[in-house]
Structures are given as C-alpha cells and as structure tokens.
Amino acid sequence: MTSRTDIDVRPITEAEFPDWQRALNTGFLMPPAVAAEQLEARRHLFVPGRSIGAFDGERCVATFRSFDQEVTAVGGALVPADAISNVTVSPTHRRRGLLTRMMAQDLAAAKERGDVLATLIAAEYPIYGRYGFGPATTMTEWTVDVPRAGLDARWAAPEDGGRIDLVDGEDVRKLGPELHERLRRAQPGAVSRAELWWQIRTGVLSTDGSPWTEPFYAVYRSAEGEVEGMVSYKADDRWGDAKQPLNTATVQWLLAVTPAAERALWSYLCSIDWVTTVKSGWRSPDDLLPHLLPDPRAARITTQADWLWVRILDVVRALEARTYEGSGSLVLEVEDRAGLSGGRWRLEAGADGASCTPTTESAHLVLDVAELAALWLGDESAVRLAALGRVREIRAGAARVADALLRTSRRPWCPDMF
Numbered sequence: 001m002t003s004r005t006d007i008d009v010r011p012i013t014e015a016e017f018p019d020w021q022r023a024l025n026t027g028f029l030m031p032p033a034v035a036a037e038q039l040e041a042r043r044h045l046f047v048p049g050r051s052i053g054a055f056d057g058e059r060c061v062a063t064f065r066s067f068d069q070e071v072t073a074v075g076g077a078l079v080p081a082d083a084i085s086n087v088t089v090s091p092t093h094r095r096r097g098l099l100t101r102m103m104a105q106d107l108a109a110a111k112e113r114g115d116v117l118a119t120l121i122a123a124e125y126p127i128y129g130r131y132g133f134g135p136a137t138t139m140t141e142w143t144v145d146v147p148r149a150g151l152d153a154r155w156a157a158p159e160d161g162g163r164i165d166l167v168d169g170e171d172v173r174k175l176g177p178e179l180h181e182r183l184r185r186a187q188p189g190a191v192s193r194a195e196l197w198w199q200i201r202t203g204v205l206s207t208d209g210s211p212w213t214e215p216f217y218a219v220y221r222s223a224e225g226e227v228e229g230m231v232s233y234k235a236d237d238r239w240g241d242a243k244q245p246l247n248t249a250t251v252q253w254l255l256a257v258t259p260a261a262e263r264a265l266w267s268y269l270c271s272i273d274w275v276t277t278v279k280s281g282w283r284s285p286d287d288l289l290p291h292l293l294p295d296p297r298a299a300r301i302t303t304q305a306d307w308l309w310v311r312i313l314d315v316v317r318a319l320e321a322r323t324y325e326g327s328g329s330l331v332l333e334v335e336d337r338a339g340l341s342g343g344r345w346r347l348e349a350g351a352d353g354a355s356c357t358p359t360t361e362s363a364h365l366v367l368d369v370a371e372l373a374a375l376w377l378g379d380e381s382a383v384r385l386a387a388l389g390r391v392r393e394i395r396a397g398a399a400r401v402a403d404a405l406l407r408t409s410r411r412p413w414c415p416d417m418f
Helices: 015-027 036-045 096-113 171-186 194-199 259-269 315-321 370-375 382-387 400-407
Strands: 008-011 050-054 057-070 076-091 117-121 139-146 163-167 214-221 228-233 247-256 275-279 299-306 307-310 328-335 343-350 353-358 363-366 391-393
Touching: 008 096, 015 036, 015 050, 015 057, 015 076, 050 096, 050 315, 057 096, 057 117, 057 171, 076 096, 076 315, 076 370, 096 117, 096 315, 163 171, 163 259, 171 214, 171 228, 171 247, 194 247, 194 328, 228 259, 247 259, 259 275, 307 370, 315 343, 315 353, 315 370, 328 370, 363 382, 363 400, 370 400, 382 391, 382 400, 391 400
Parallel strands: 076 117, 247 275, 328 363
Antiparallel strands: 008 050, 050 057, 057 076, 117 307, 139 275, 139 299, 163 214, 214 228, 228 247, 328 343, 343 353, 363 391
C-alpha cells in the first residue's frame, strides 16, 4: 500500500484532465472509460487551478473541483462563494485522508481569494460536517395525483389575464437568465447560474456525451406581457389496460417570481391531456404547490432531504451581508477546528443593518462554524440545536434571541444541483 505521504495532491494540468475524468467516473460508479466526445464536452468545466487530483504514481485516485459562485443572503445581498463539486475518492484509496487534503487546499485558496462562503450539495450526510459545513437549506419533491387534486378539468388558460406559451431552447436562453436573476435576488439560498448552465439545459452543450432530447418549455406571461415564470418538463408514454392514459410529467426546473406565475404553471402542468401524475422536481419545503390544489393531499411528498450545505469562511462579512427579522445583540463564540474563521464576535442587528465585530466579552452562545452555517440562511433553529446539544447556551435565553434575529418568515431554497 502506498503511504499517505507518497500520494501527491495538487491542481491538475489540462493534460491530466482525461485521467482525472476517469477517476471521477470510477468514484461515482459510472463506466470508467471516457468517450472522446464525452471528454471534450466536459472540458468546458475545466478551470485551471480549480480542479484538484490525488495521484498515486501516474494514476489519479481522487478528484475535487470548485468554481466561482454567488449565494443570495437573507435580504438579497449576493455573497461570493467557492462552490465545490465532483468530489470522489477511488475505492482502492479510501481512509487515507485524501479528501481532507484536497478540502484543505481548496478552502485555504478560497479564503485567500476573499470568498465569504464555500458551498456544496452533499451526496452523503456524514462527510462534510467535519470540514465546517452545515446543511443550510432543504428540498422537497412532490408527486401529484392529478385526478385526485380537484382542479377544474375545463381549465384552459390563467384566470388573471396572463397566458402560457410553449417555447424552444433559443427562447429559454434569451428569457431565462433575466427571469432567474429576478428570482435569485429575492430568494435566500439561491445561487448564480453561468451562461454554461443555460447552454447545457437547452442542448447547446453536453457534459455526458449522450444524444440530446429536447424537453418541453413553457413560459407564463402576465396580463401586461411580462415574463414571470418558466418551466422545463418531460413526459413519458404509459397507458393502462383499458386504453387509459397514465402519463407522468416530470418537472426538470420551474422558476416563478410571482404567486400568479406559480399558480398558472402548476395548473397548466396538471391540465395537460393524458397526464395523470406530475412530479414536481426539487422545490422549497414551504412551496405553494400543495395548497394551490383544492385537495392538498393529492400532492404526496416523495423526497425530503438536506440540500445546500454552507461553510462560512468569513464570519464578519457573512453576518453583515444579511438582514435580520428583529433587532438585538448577541455574542457568539465560533469554534473552527480548521482555523479559518473561529473567534468571538458581537453581532448588533437592526432594521438599518448589522455590525459584527471581534470582542472579549463573555459569550452568549458557543457553537461550531458548521452550526453557524446552518443558521445563517434562517432555516435552522438555535433553540432546536441547543436541545440537540450542538449549540451551548452560556447566557440563559440566548438561543431564543438568536432565533428572533436569524430565522426568516419564508424558508431559504436553492433551486440548483451543482
């Protein structure tokens, strides 16, 4: 067995990208051989210095990639982040500290760049807490039994004077980025989308080398003609024994910046002839969908899980970037075993903004940086974390003060996988 110190962990060169890609496929249990067209397609994701590999001799045995991102804080500020993806360790090289070494390199570089956060979507729950990440948003998927939903079977168009139009990929690339920009500036937990995102989702580029099958795209326009919603969906072709249609429409993504747009798009999806089931895709856990139906029980939760994980790299900038539901002060003792963002801070928050400054005062709450990350977007409760033993109250009632300041009236949501 090769010793840990003999394995070289470093940013890869472009020439090493094919071997890195093979290791990535191996770690994700995909066929390891990478076709030339697949390799060429994935080169669009290569950024010099941001793809790390672990090499045992000449063979890549672990992978790690990061890229620039912005995360919307509570109140709408766009916070610079280090988005982490493509994390694998080959099964022959587990438990040798390779992920720890790759993570340490990447987070140190992100801190040096001035990123406030690091983010990721965790395939497995237990891994990332030890690196200071906390689950900051949750996602929910619903499966709608359309015949049970109680919607008017005669529905043909929005009742508010708006309209729904089917469009193609070129229209999506023209209209989608501006619509998403409006959504993400109002939605805590949303992340930026590069032009590459729209190209991949409309078939201009492929990252897996498979043939492109265009989904259906529909746009909602208000009575004034403004684009306020958009959905991408696909449908299967399934019929019952008595020639009864049993088709499922599966939402790939749905954006809506007004409740009217959301209502209209879900009504449209549930009114498509032959469709008896609608799968919602990744939605916020307090999404309007179930209660837009006359019978909310027709929307059954099929998946509910943690989604966006956050790692705070700069406590001051993170806490000063967001707004707060109330006013008050809190002294936080933040523990960070990696030494990137620990310390004691006084948070003063109010309607005019917040200040976060180092202090020598006695702490009101003691918590790990991962727990602060879980609280930062307003979804988690400090009282709940205290009951779980993951936040320690030094001053009685401090967890309730934290909840009064940090929690939000609507839950944060990240619409994206990355």
